[in-house]
Amino acid sequence: MxxxxxxxxxxxxxKDTLGINKKLLGESVENxxxxxxxxxxxxxxxxxxxxxxEEFKEEGxxxxx
Amino acid sequence: MKNFIYADxxxxxxxxxxxxxxxxxxxxxxxxxxxxxxxxARVSKKALQESREIIAECIGxxxxxxxxxxxxTESDNWAIKGSTFSNNGRRxxxxxxxxxxxxxxxxxxxxxxGFSVRYLPVDSLGYIQEDVLSEAIGNNTRLVxxxxxxxxxxxxxxxxxxxxxxxxxxxxxxxxxxxAVGHFPIDVKAVGTDMLSASAHKFNGPKGIGFLxxxxxxxxxxxxxGGSQERNLRxxxxxxxxxxxxxxxxxxxxxxxxxxxxxxxxxxxxxxDLLNENHIKFVRNGGSVIPGNISLxxxxxxxxxxxxxxDLLGICVSTGSACDSKATQISHVLKAIQLDEKLARxxxxxxxxxxxxxxxxxxxxxxxxRILK
Numbered sequence: 001m002x003x004x005x006x007x008x009x010x011x012x013x014x015k016d017t018l019g020i021n022k023k024l025l026g027e028s029v030e031n032x033x034x035x036x037x038x039x040x041x042x043x044x045x046x047x048x049x050x051x052x053x054e055e056f057k058e059e060g061x062x063x064x065x
Numbered sequence: 066m067k068n069f070i071y072a073d074x075x076x077x078x079x080x081x082x083x084x085x086x087x088x089x090x091x092x093x094x095x096x097x098x099x100x101x102x103x104x105x106a107r108v109s110k111k112a113l114q115e116s117r118e119i120i121a122e123c124i125g126x127x128x129x130x131x132x133x134x135x136x137x138t139e140s141d142n143w144a145i146k147g148s149t150f151s152n153n154g155r156r157x158x159x160x161x162x163x164x165x166x167x168x169x170x171x172x173x174x175x176x177x178x179g180f181s182v183r184y185l186p187v188d189s190l191g192y193i194q195e196d197v198l199s200e201a202i203g204n205n206t207r208l209v210x211x212x213x214x215x216x217x218x219x220x221x222x223x224x225x226x227x228x229x230x231x232x233x234x235x236x237x238x239x240x241x242x243x244x245a246v247g248h249f250p251i252d253v254k255a256v257g258t259d260m261l262s263a264s265a266h267k268f269n270g271p272k273g274i275g276f277l278x279x280x281x282x283x284x285x286x287x288x289x290x291g292g293s294q295e296r297n298l299r300x301x302x303x304x305x306x307x308x309x310x311x312x313x314x315x316x317x318x319x320x321x322x323x324x325x326x327x328x329x330x331x332x333x334x335x336x337x338d339l340l341n342e343n344h345i346k347f348v349r350n351g352g353s354v355i356p357g358n359i360s361l362x363x364x365x366x367x368x369x370x371x372x373x374x375x376d377l378l379g380i381c382v383s384t385g386s387a388c389d390s391k392a393t394q395i396s397h398v399l400k401a402i403q404l405d406e407k408l409a410r411x412x413x414x415x416x417x418x419x420x421x422x423x424x425x426x427x428x429x430x431x432x433x434x435r436i437l438k
Binding site for chain 1: 366367369370373374377378435
């Protein structure tokens with residue numbers, strides 16, 4: 001399913017990006033952000049989001065598998 | 066530069082700078098094994114004795130009633146296993162459903178060896194009712210183990226009343242006071258407990274060290290086999306530097322206890338007032354709680370999401386529910402107080418410490434408002 005960034009329109013958000021949206025905004029989130037727009041919205045850096053994604057993957061979170 | 070706010074002091078605390086300085090000589094110079102008979106060991110022996118006296122004074126005990134351990138978990142294990150295995154014929158333990166896993170898992174181990182364990186329920190605020198204990202206890206009860214205050218919701222139990230019920234029925238009373246020691250006034254004689262567990266890193270001491278208070282005359286056997294340290298009850302070369310650090314940290318906290326408690330209440334008020342002023346809806350869990358421990362539930366939110374978003378803003382808190390690989394797991398404490406699942410899923414624990422500032426409480430409130438609006 002094609003999901004685009006609600007802010008910048010970036011197309012085809014990948015599984016990791018969708019996963020981090022759900023993890024940080026709630027599983028029921030309907031509008032998704034690309035990593036750059038999500039970082040800006042949350043007040044962090046893209047690298048910090050990538051670090052979080054890696055940690056969640058290591059924990060075995062199914063949102064990222 | 067991003068803020069860094071550490072508000073997870075129920076998990077661990079920052080080592081007191083004075084405690085660190087007090088430890089250094091015993092790591093670098095006076096490193097002798099305190100059990101050795103030569104002169105070089107005298108300084109270590111003296112440090113152990115002084116530390117024992119300081120700690121005893123802080124909780125109203127006698128020095129010979131303080132036994133050094135590796136921390137709260139070992140103290141809990143020893144208290145439970147050491148008293149039940151001393152084999153006086155009684156085969157039942159009573160504890161509560163909201164204990165730390167160091168108590169719950171130990172009780173499960175003892176249960177597997179043929180002892181019976183009764184897990185008392187708590188009310189919605191986390192209190193154990195005296196009549197529930199009175200109904201459960203009997204002449205076969207060896208030990209009652211109830212935590213002084215809960216690590217997740219902070220509720221402080223009426224330990225004196227519960228201990229009295231235990232004693233009336235001939236049982237030993239133990240309290241896991243890991244969250245309370247150094248943060249709340251404790252006099253073991255006034256409370257009437259037979260055993261009390263404590264962990265240094267919860268009161269600005271070093272990690273890997275703690276103590277078990279054992280009232281003189283309490284029937285308990287050794288848990289660690291080996292050397293004759295700690296009056297033949299806890300084997301293993303004494304960790305002198307950490308013991309000195311623990312005593313220093315505890316003494317420092319006790320000297321400023323009233324001021325610390327008042328400061329922590331101010332931090333709580335600041336945070337909660339700002340949330341209310343910003344119309345953030347929340348439920349605060351627990352009854353009369355240990356200062357600084359704030360368990361908040363936000364319906365419709367996920368505690369884990371709040372935790373990670375605060376983390377991205379440089380703020381450390383804890384959560385009452387965590388996502389494993391399959392589903393969100395709600396903590397046994399929140400289940401025990403029968404918190405509505407929607408609230409339980411949206412629960413975080415903020416635990417301020419004495420080093421947190423009013424400004425940090427305000428930043429925390431602002432961050433929560435930003436996340437929850």
